Structures are given as C-alpha cells and as structure tokens.
Amino acid sequence: MIRRIAVVVVAVVGTIGLTMLLPAEGPAPATPTLLPDPVVLGASAEASTWYCTASSDASATPTTHVVTIGNPTGRALSAAVSGYGSTAGAAPTTTTVQLPARTSVNVDRAGLGGDATGAVMVEASGGGIVVSHRLVNGRTSDEVPCATAPSGAWYFSAVNTQLGNSARLWLFNPFAADAAVDITVAYADGVRIPRAFSGLVIPARTARLVDLGATVQRRDQFAIAVNARAGQFTAELVQHVEGAGLRVDPGMSRTSRRIMFADSFGAANVTERLVVFNPGRVAATATVSVRPDGADSAAYPEPFTLDVPARRYVELNLESETRLSPTGSRTLVVDTDLPGGLVATRVVAATKAPNGLGVEAGLANSAAGTVAAGTWVVPRIDPAAPGRSFVRIVNTSTDSIAVVRLIVAAAGKDLDAVPGGKVEVPAAGAITIDVGAAVPADTQGVLTVASSAPIVVERRAAASNSGDFWTLSAVPVASTVAPLGELPGIPRASATTQPSATPPTVTTK
C-alpha cells in the first residue's frame, strides 16, 4: 500500500508541481530596433539613402534650395543625387557627387536639371554620411536634416495660414508605385478631412506640393496628419510667416511616449510655443516638464499637465507661464500615458535679436527628440562669429558624467571643435557650446559629437545674412541609439497618471 501511495503521490504531486513551475509569462516578445528618422548609418553600411522632401516653390518668392552632404568618415564615397519633379512619369535627373573623406559638399537643387523645384534623393555608396537641406528665401532661411525612412504617416503639429502666411506641404514618393494619402486637419474645435485633401495621389517618383492655405484659410494654428491609403512617402512642411521668417518642419513619422526638446530658451523678445498633437483615437494626458540649466531637480518647476483629446492638439506658450523663468536655457520633456504616444513641435519666434543666444529675429522650429544616442552628427557647421553658432548637449544619463568629444570634419581634416577636444556634461545636465570658431574660414564642416554616455544634441545658429535663425536636431548614429531614459525630477507618465486637478495656464484653441 505504501508503494501505491507513493506512486499516486508522485504522479499527482509531480503533475501539479510541474504546472506550478510553469512561468507566468511566455517568452518575452522580441522588440525590433526601430531606428529613429533621420539616422546616420554606421560607416560599415554598404549604402545609405536620404530624402530631402521640401523644395523651393516656383509660386512664391524665389527660393534657393541647397542640399548639403557631409562625409565625416575617413573614406571617400560617392553619392547619386537625384532631383524629382512634379511631373508624373518624368525620369529623375541624377548627378553623381564625389564625397572625399571628412568633407561636406553642397548641391544646388536648381543645378540638377529637369524641374527646378522638387524633392532630392541622395543615395550614397556607404554609411556614415549625413544629409541636410536648407531653403533660403531672401533674408529668411531654415535648415533641417533630410529623412532616412519613408513612412505611411506623417504628423505636423503647428501650421499657420493666417493672412500673409503660407503653409506648403511637400509630399515625396520615390517609389515605383503611386501613393495615395488623406490629410486630416485637426482644429481646436474639431477634426475633418477636407474634400481637397482626400485621396490625394502622389504619382510614382514624383514630389507633390499641397498648398494648405488654399483649403484651410486664415487659421493661426492647426495640426495635420497625413496618412497613406497606399504606399509610403516622405513629407515636409514649409511655413513662411509674414514678418517673422521661414521654417521648415520635418514633421514626425512616429508617435512617441517621451519627447525631448534639448534646446529651449527664454529671452526678451522671444516667444516659445509648444504644440502637442494627439493623432490617435484615444484621449491622452501629457506632462510637460521643464528642466532649467543649473537647477537642482528639486527646484524644477511644477510640470504642466495637458489633456489632449483624441485627434486634437494643445498649445503651451512658455513665455507666458509665470512658473518659468523668462530667461535662460532649459530642456523640455513631454511625457504621455498614451501607449500609442504623441507628437510635438516647438516653435520659436524672435522679434528682435537677443544677446548671446545665436538667434536673430526670425522663426524656427525644432524637431522632437525621441531617442538618446552616444554619437550625433550635426550636418553642416559654418564658420561664424562668436555667439552665433551653438551646439546644445543634454546628458540623459542620471548617474554618469558624459565625456563628450566634438570633432569637426572639414577640408579633409578632423579638427577639435573645442579647446582640448572634450567637454564634460554632468549627469542629467546640459551645456551649450559655441562652435562658431571651430571651422576654418571659407569652408564648412560636419560636426561629430561623441559621448561616453547617452546624450541629446541640438544645433542653433543664425543665418549668415542675419535675416533668420534655425534650430535643428542633430542626427544620431544608428549603432549608438538608446531610448530616452529616466530623468531626475521627471517621472515618466503612466497609465494611472491622473490629470492635474488645477491645470496650469494652457491655451487650447
């Protein structure tokens, strides 16, 4: 009997024991590395492709469109630069450009032949290069890195079609099949897809220009979501504000749960507006944290809590917020509880050049930073007088000092951008470095910012003709990309985060 009992116990207990040993969770799902856009591929990559979508517009004031291809690597490369027009079926015009090691090359869109306007695609014979393009319209100008990945959706949070302003959306389809898109317009009080924006076809291998102001008239703020019915494409928004300046908005092709604007600043005659757009179908709560430079985390201002309805946007005018210092550099971090994430844009306007900020009277926006990285590349850096060309570095590590080396590749050489070649950024701290003198006169360079800890890098510069300024995100190197980690004083919003009972001063239009 004892043996029988033993056998039964072994069978029963063994079975139950085995069921209890089973893990509660299955195998962790693999999470593919979703590279940000744009991104610099490693030098070992066999090719890299860049899409410069926005272009000069024949219907507006004559505008110059220049593509800058920077090769900070130590090997010579070549690139096929193709200009795409708006005529369906027309073959792109292609020029091969040699890219000597540690140089950057400018290509004027008008010189590519074919249509004088239209998108540009750069196909390099290797990785490690970075491409940006800038539009110059008289005394106003703006520059953004080109995109490295097409997408089926693009979001633009801040569009203005007030009288005298223009908002022109460029859509670029470099593929062999036509793409069709819908443009959803989010107003403060509703959402619609105007008939003119429904089912827009972007013929294969063409760029298409959509004048948003022709359909959405006299609005000082709205957001748009461009969604593909078929195909993929790239998009950029060219915004010209009368009397303020020109800005090129690269938009966002993906939503994110954490967004960082590394180079926020307050100054007299400067307005800074943050627009948070929720393109999803579920309402979200966003928290905007402000981290003034040099302040202890305990002394950070109370975060702003924004309720963002589904498919709508919320604006936050920072210069009018009393809890913020009116001057000084700071970092903005937007977090959301929405699993799908949000998009955001920061728009900066200066009515008069403030001192020492590298900002002229003008208009700019900065793209949202959604990742940290160990190495960043600033596409183009020109020689400039002191106080007119800056690089902003934010250390996203909470416990490591970032030892940052700044190297300018110009005229075939690697040059230190700062004395000694290195700077240190404290953990969770930020610095702003004047790099105007790092480049020899009569040349231009590519700035590589390599850090021992994850950082976020932005660039701010005034135009050489003193007519405008721009702020742009540097481009991370793919192999060094990391998620934006936890930051002191900035708790990541969770699904249980409740909206603030007493919302701050928020302008919802």
Next chain:
Amino acid sequence: MESPPSDHADDDPAPELTPDPIDDLVDTETTDTETTDTGAPDPVVGAGVPAVVAVLVTRDPGSWFVDALEGLAAQEYPNLSVLVIDAGSSEDPTPIVAAALPSAFVKRVLRHASFAEAANEALGAVEGATFLLFCHDDSQLAPGAVQGLVSTAFRENAGIVGAKLVDWDRPDRLRSMGAKVDRFGATAPMVEPGELDQSQHDATTEVAVVSTAAMLVRADLFEDLGGFSTDIDGICEDLDLCWRARVAGARTVVTPAGVARHRELARLGDPDVVERRRAVRHQARIVLAVYSPVHLLWVLPLAALGSALDLLLNVVTGRFRQAGDIVSAWTWNIGHLPRTLRIRRRVAASRRSADTEVRSTQIGGSVRLRSYLGSARSMGERRLPAALAAARDLPGHWQEGSGPAAALAVVGLVVFTLIAGRNLFGDGLSVVREFAPVSGVSALLRGWWNGWSSVGLGHNGPVPPNDPMTWLATIVTFGSTALARTLAVLAAFVIAPIGSWRVFRGVASVRVRLVAALATLVVAVPFDAAGEGRLQALAVYAAMPWLLGRIFRMTGLAPFDHGVHRSPARQGLGLGLTAAAAFVVAPIVVVVLVGLGLAVMVGSVLGGRARAAGAVGVGTLSAVATLAVVQLPTTIALLGRPDRWWLLVGSSSPLPKVDATMLLRLSSGTTSGGWLLMAVPLAALVPLLVAGRWRLWWAAQCWIVALGALSVVVVVARWAPDAAAPALPLLFAPAAVALALAAALGVAAFESEVVGGTFGWRQLVALFGLAAVALSVIPALASAGSGRFDLPDGDVVAAVSSVGGRDASSYRTIWLGAPDDLPLRGRVILPGLAMGITTGMEPSVENLQPPAPGDGELALASVVRATLNGESARLGRQLSAFAVSHVVVVTDPTAAGAEPTPEVANALATLGAQLDLREVSVAPGLGVYESAIAGAIRRRVPTPAAVKDGAQSPTGTAATDPEIGRPGFRQGDAPTWWRGPVSAGESVVLSMQGRDWRLGTHEGEVSPKPFQRWAQRFAVTRGSTATLSVEGSTGHRLLLIVQGLLILVTLAAARGRTPVRPGRRREPASVPAAGDPPPTTGDDT
C-alpha cells in the same frame, strides 16, 4: 449473349448500307449531288477557305433536331457542307433536313448503328474536305462556331478541336470544355457540368478529349486513324480517337471560339449497358491499346493494383454494382484481347509521339481513387452508423476473438479518420507550417540519388531522407502528390492507435487493447498537430506507441516476457528501425527515443529492477546505433554540420506561452474540448489507485514517461524560453501516448481486480475511469466535425500562386516571417524573424530540412539583415545577384490577415520603403514584393573580361549587368540538366552553390570559375548551344548503396528469432509472468 461490336480497323463486315453511298448523298431537292437544282456547292470543293464538312449523326431525333440543323444553317463559314447521317431512325429524317437545311446531304444507314459506326460513314462519303465537324443531333452550333473552330485548328496546330458546350436550355451553364485523363484512362472534366459560365474557362486549352457533340477533326488525320473505333460504342469513342490522335502526333484542344448548345439526349448509346460500366471497360480497352509495350509494363500492374483497391473499397462499402463494373471491365477486356491486339498494331503503325510526351499532358494520380475519396467525404457520416450497426450484428465469436476485433478496430479507425479528415480530400491540405507541398517527385528522387539539391542556393551532399520516402508515397497514390500529403497526415491517426493496440498484444484482453487504441486516438495531440500543420509532431505521435511497446518488451518483465527471447541489443535493431522510419520526417525522434529509454530505466531502477534498466539501456543504445547506421548518409552529414541541433530540434521558434491547463489537457489549445481533454490523464490515474501486480508496475512506468515529457516542456518554458524548441504537440506526444496506455491498464485492472470484488471505493474509482474514457471521446468527435481538424482553409502558398509571370525554375523567392509562421523551415536572421529560400514561389517538402547554409545563403542573409536594419533602400538590386525575384513576408500562416508581430511589421515597413521593389497586393496576411531587375539563376552575361568578380554595376543595364544578364536556359528532362544558346564572348553565370557543375559546348567542357565567392561563371569563347549539367558523386551513390545493404541486413537481423531457452531466462522468478505472477510491486506484496 452480346455479340462483340466490330472495330472499323479490322475487316469485320461493314454496316449494312445502301448500295451506293454516293447515291445516298441527297440534298433537299434531289438525290443526285452532281445535279443539284439549287446549285449547292460541292462539299469537297474549296472556296478560298478550307473545306469543312459537318457530319451530323442522328437517330430518332427529338424536336430539337431542327434547332441543330438551323444552327448549322446559320453558320457564315463560306465553305461548309453538311452531311446528315441517319443511324437507323425509325422515320426518315430527310424531310426535316430538307426543310431546315436545304443544302444538306442525308445518308441513311439502315441498320441500328452506333455513333462511331455512323460517323465513320464519312470516311467513304466525303472526299476533299480539310476538316470534318462531327455533331450530335442534339447540339446546336452558335453563330461563328465553325469559323472559330477552324481558325483555332490552324492557330494551335491542332488535329482535333472541340467546342465549348453549354446547356441547351440555360446557355449560361457549362456542359463541357473537354477533359483531362489520368494514366489509366479515367477522365476528369475541365469544368463542372452545370457550372456558371463567367468566361472563367475561356481559353484555348490542350486537353485529352473533347466531346463528339461538336468536334472538328482534320480529315486526313481522321482517315489515317481509321475513324472512330467501333468496338467501344456509345461512350469513350471520343477519348479513344483523341488519344490515338495524340499518339500520332496531333494535339487536341478545346476552344471557346466555337460554342454549341448541347442537350445530351442523343439516342446513340447502348441502353442495355449502364454508362459507368461501359466507361470503365472502354477506358481499360483504350489503355491496353494505346500504350507502348514498355509503358504498358508498368501501367498495367498499377492499373491492376488500382482496380483491386477500387474493388476492395466498393465491396467493403457495399457498392456491389460498382464492384461489378470493375470485374466486368477486366473480363470484357480479356475476352476482347485479340481484337485489342489488332488495334494495338494499328496504333503502333501510326505512332509519332512517345508515351512520355503523351504522359506529359495527363494528370497525375488516379482520378477514380480521388473521386472515391472525395465522395467518402460526403458519405462518411452515413457509413459510420452503418459500420457500427454491422459491428453490433456481428456473431458473438467475432466479438470475442482478437483477429476479427482487430480488423473491426482497424476499419473503425480508418472510417473515423476518413470522416474526420474528409474535407482534406476535397479542399486539399493547406500549406501551413510543415504541411509543405510536394513538387517534382522524380526530381526529388534524382536529387537524392545524385546527392544534389536546389534547396536554398543549391548544395552538394546527402539529401534529406524524406525525398525518397516522398517518392514512395506518391507511388502508392499513383503519382498524386496531393493525395500522398493528405494520407501522410491521416496515417498518424491510424498508425498510433494500432501501435497502442499492439503494445498489449498477447498480454491483455481485447477490451484493454481497444481502450488503448481508443485513448491514443482521442488525445488532443494528433488533432492539435493536424490543425496546426505539424507533420513532425504527427510522426512522433505515430511512432510513440511502437517505440514504447518495444522498450517495454526489452525489459523482459511481465507480462512482456513471453514468446521469443532476443538479447536487448538485438531488440534494439527493431526499435532503431522503427525510430528510423519516424526520423525521415522528424529527426528529433532520436532524442525522444533516448528520453523514453532513460525514463523507463529510471522507472526500473526505482522499482528495483536494475537488470531490466540495464537491458533497456543496452537496447536503446543499440537502437540509436541502428538508426545511425540505416540513415548513414544523413548521420554523416548531421555529424559534420555545425547546425545539427537546429536540424534535430526541427523548429526555429521558441515555445509559446504554456499554462497549466495546457499541461493538464496535453493540448496546445488548437483543439477545442475544454476540460474533457483531461479525461485520459484522469483515467490514467485509475490503475495507480486500483491496479496491482504488473498493471500497477507498468502504469507507474507510463506515468514516469509522461512526467518526464512534461518536465521537458516545463524546463524549456521556464529556463530556456527564448531557445528554439519543438512544437508543443510534439513535446506532448510521449506523455499523451503513455497516459493512454496507462488508461488501458486501468481497464485491465478493472477486469482482473475490480470485477467480482465486493463493492467499495475501488469499484467507484474504476467506474470513474471508465466514464472518463467514455467522455474522452467527445472532444475527438467534436474535432471530427470540421472534417479538416480545424486546419485553416487558406494558406500563403495558395495566396501567392496568383503572382506569376516568371519562369518558376529560374528565379527564387525569399520568405520572411515569424519562425513558426513560415510554410518552410526558416533560419532566424533577426530576433523574431526567420528567412527561407525557395526556387519559384512554392516551398517543397525539401525545404523542411534544408542543408547547412553555405557562403551564398550567409551572404543573402547578410544582405536581407542589413536592409531590415535600414542600411539599404535598394534591396531588389542586391537580390538580383541571388536570382531572387520576390520577397514574401508572412504575417499570418493562414493568410487570414492577422496582426503582424512587431518584427514582421518592421520588415513590412522596411520592404515597403525599398525603391526597387514593387508591392503586389495578394492577400491580407501577406506582403509580397517583386523585384523588376532580378537576374535568372542561369543567365548569360557579356564579356567576362569586362566584369570583375563581385563587381557592382549600378549604372549597368539588364543586358550588360552580370547580376542581371539575360535568362535563356531551358530545363531538360531533369533539374540537373539545362540547355540554351550562348554567344561568343558571353559568360554563363550560375547563381548556384555546389560543385560539379559543367558547361558543355561544341568546343568541349568548360570548367567554372568562382563568381561572387559563392556562385559560378563559365566563360565561353565561341557561340554554340550549351548544356549546363551536374553529375552526381560516385562516392555518394556508393554510400546510398551501402545504406540500402545495411537496411536489409538490419531488417534480417531484427527479424531473426531465437527460441526461448528455459535455462537462459534472464529474469528471476521474482519477476512475474503473465497469468501466474508473484507480484512485483503494488499492494499485493
């Protein structure tokens, strides 16, 4: 007794005719064709277009006859004459003809002639016609039909052209578009009669036979063939004529350019003989007459075997009339053999085409067998009650005896399996996961013999052993690969229960064996495996009872110690051979075998039977060695390849999340059944509670096996969750079968130790066990409801079959997706993403066990990986060097549009962003991308001196780019032999790995040079027709011969019997013998 019908070919008396046929050619006004008043043209005189004589055969026509004539009258063909042949009508149809078609001629055959006899009158009555158009009196040609048929005959260079036949009353319904034929003469119509005509079949198609209702025949061909064979009257004369025409080198096509309404009421057949019987015997007669002697040598035995099987199935299922048809067909043909031999001589004289050419137009397999199995699907439910009723009425001694019971059990198993899988016959087996299709069976066999395979990017070396087995399986199904696949899946449902039955053969009652078979059948494992497309799991499940039974016998413990005695090492031979059979499909069976041996050894040691444990250890080692020897080429290859564990595991995917209910139900969750699936495990507890002696011992052993198998699941799930692991049904299979055997031991205990005892808890427990066994049947019956084990209807291969346009043998496809979703065995190239390569767009069974990756595959994986990492926007360009024309991303193995995993979604987005790939919209569960610039596997490129190895030529054109080049080689009679023109100064690039490829030209043999470090290039200096071929390795063939010898030797050694020598019994008396047992364990001690 029926007199044999005459054949026109021999010298039998001609039908009774009027004295002078010419005199009988009448028009409506006069009986003299030469002096027609109407000025009707001479039917044999051309008028700028080929002369066509419509030969309308009639006998006692109905009212529709006028419509038929008017159809001919309405034809606009300028050189058409009509000859109406009356085959013995009771009333002269001439007045009707005269009224409807004044220009027609009427010829009356006074005796009751068959259609063939009547139609053959045209041979003597018509001269100078280019074509004869045979019509029935109940078929009406649509306007323009004659023009369409004639133009098709010229355009297609066809000897016989058939019209598209539609229903007389409902012309939107199809009646016939010709038929294909199998090698046994059974026809398979191209369209389903009554099918709605939506122009879906509107294409001129080569067929085996077209209907005589509207059949255009080249007049000279008809004359050469001697007209219709008159010995096969009323049915199949059309097939006979078309087949003989094909042998004579003339094609038969059917065309929608000519349409005819057909009433199918012509009274020309022999009403005394039912149509099916005539069809069967006439088809057999045709087969006997038309094949060459060599071809007949192997067709005839196959036909005899098929007929025997057909006969057996019909007898078993009570269809005695059909059985009689088969008997009649053979007897009739034996009786008519002399006449058939005369026809054979005439066919031989006219032969212009080899039988291999004729065979190439035929369909594989047996149409009749397929039809039977298809009908079994719908008939199954009706047959099961009948079978059960028959069982109930069996005499009592049948139910007591083991032999009849076994036969009944087998019949029941087969019937249940056919019902449960009935829809797999009609709808086909979806290509899900391991249910790969089979293509090119003969190529598989050649590859196996030559040691060369085109899987991946091609390789030399041993081919997986499933190739010859696949070939053998298709032999059994008469060449039907689809049927072979279906039967391979269903076989597991029969083999495993039979194995469980045999475990207790001679040691337990029929009831115990029945419960063992039943419990083995109803566990969730086979249903899960079939529903998920897990062939390996089915193979392991099928083998499991056979392996366990042999291991049990190795112990020499009661009750498995009776009969002959062999040493454990010798018993291991049989065990190894059994495992080797499963190894063909599931290499992991070797691991399972070792695991089973270890489990039984552990159990034996714990039970104090160290000697038995030792015997099992020796036997298992012997079995593993045997398996290694009989699979010698695979063993050698396996030991030499670095990814041997990957091949053994048989999966690239980690286990899914396993919860307690899955473990307790031994189910992966595909089969519904809820808690009832726990019935067998619960019943398996019963013998532990109530059994004694050897029953308790073996029940405990079964539980140890089961717990061991479940432990593997738990260990993998907990400690190696990310490692590639076999599918859950495979891991559950040992536990499921072991517990099924334990449940049967509960019945044995019920018989021996419960029945007859005083009522107590034992009786209650035993009754509970019996109830559990009864309940366990319910989920199985429910699973049988779908008729396809819930296997999805759709699959990705069917979905991509609509993508075509390229020569499938010249381009490759790469498949991307989650490792468990691909319809082939992929290799993981990124976390959560696997890649496989196929030639063309259809995976094959070869792709389930791909060879170790070579340099080419590694390079291709690197290219794809880099692209998915965002390092290229022109993947098509890079794939062209690998001859990859398509990339298929599988988001859902059933092509039903399930949400893709993040990794697959990332791949879709990346591929969608490639500048030189075009997305092809196919199905929701698929992303298909086509490259416009793929180079062919065998391509010609210019000027080797101008092209450096591995050079990229971004600006090159297709004609000058070495990675694109120009295709131009056509396959010979084997995939190892290609032929095509090569110009002077050209090179032939072969995007294929592997050695031993040679290019033969007029100048001699050209040796290859490496191209891109993995492919090959042959430089040619003078233009010629070149032959690209690969020769097999002699060493490899020797190895196969050695393997065959080893298998024979092992079989002989395993079957050799050693009588029991009482003095050599290994086990001491303490180990009980059946029937007289001192207890070895349990409470009896």
